[in-house]
Amino acid sequence: MFAVLKLVCLLFALLFMGAASAREPLKLYMPDAPPLTLHHYEGGHGMVGDVVLAALARLGRLTQIVAEPWPRAQARVTNGRNLLIIPLSRTPEREDQYTWIASIMLLERAFFTLDEPVNSFAEARQRYKRIGVGMGTAQVAILQREGFDDSQIVQLKLGENPARLLTLGRIDAWFTGVPEALYIWEGSEHRRQNLRKSPTLASTGLYLACSKDCDAQLVEALRTAIGELEHEGISQRLREAYMPLQPDP
Template sequence: MRLIISILAAALTLVGSASAEVLRAVTSADVAPMSRGHDQDLPGFNHELVSLMVERAGLSLQIDYYPWKRAQKIALGNESVLIFGLTRTEKREDQYEWIAPLIEAQRVFVTTGPLINSVEDARNLDNIGAQGVYLDALQAAGFENVEEATAARNLRKLQAGRVSAVYTLAERAAFEWAQFGYSPDTLRIGTPIAKIDLWLCATKGYSKETQARLAAALAEIRVSGEYDALHSKYFGGLTY
């Protein structure tokens, strides 16, 4: 009898596991350190946070990495998928389901010298390292003293004294600086120039029930202290 009960219990466990819904998410290592990849010891703040949310919601998760533009294209298609790391813009508003903001990131100037707390403060610098939207923003504001390179390369140049400042996310700068083994005390982070939320989104028409479960899971993670612990794991005692 005990053997029969044990077999039935095992069978029920297998059925429950097999019936657990598997969610698919897409992201990109292009948005490191929020997403870095399965092969990394630290796969990314958003990667770990979304994994924790899905686990807390009693679901399973498959995360696929693509170039960032392709990941967005997949999430705009007919397949129901999650995508994490998007900023919420007017153009994107009606293209996705906006489930929850994962992190409020800060666009800043970082230096190893005097703090740069505004765009105007940066105009008289010898040179500034920037890339992508950060480069575009500075050039649109009339800056001519900008050098284009990846954030990681720009930060190495900053430490070597080859650029005066880097315009990037505070979180990215703090993470990469620590990864390079530089002392956190030598990185000076200015007042945020802009604040941006990075969201967990989904294909339009995605299950409302699943969206609610994931949003509720994130709220629980914030209250439990797990969110702050994860933030500290990636960004240390980041202050502005």
């Protein structure tokens, strides 16, 4: 079924390529953040990436995927025009900086450790001296809003391996999206160790967003296409193809 969906997306792209070629490709800024977005993976571009690219194909728009450090990508899109970005959490700090097109999925976040998990932010503030989070991600703002000291928040650059840092004891916990943690852990050399997960302590919608200065017709067309994919059940099947294994209780 997943292969069929991929073929459908490709056919959409080919069908509209003639019309799209006359227009400049839309720039889509996205990090390599598996399984949400993937740059170089033969099966697709991730849980959020596949849905957005399928929507763009329905519009007959060619897309240029742009890979930049996540903080820089956000700044470039905010200050640009008609630049798209995924997967962006809709947080209070970002609300006025973008045009929010459509939610692609809900992202649950939790603490991951190798010992007994915490049950609340309050417990985590007391127990953890160093918490790994992705640089420029919503996780940073969430922890700051929950009263964590900046000295407790270790911002990891793209390419740093949080699973390895956790096993080496360089961070006490890893605060991230549940799909990301499970996907990375399953593919790491440390997967035989028992990764422990706290209850879900925060959730935000992951959006396709555009620059603050964004063409209204483009916004409405993409919003409609994403709604159609969701209604037809295609989006759900695309996301499910990347669902990682669940950790042991």
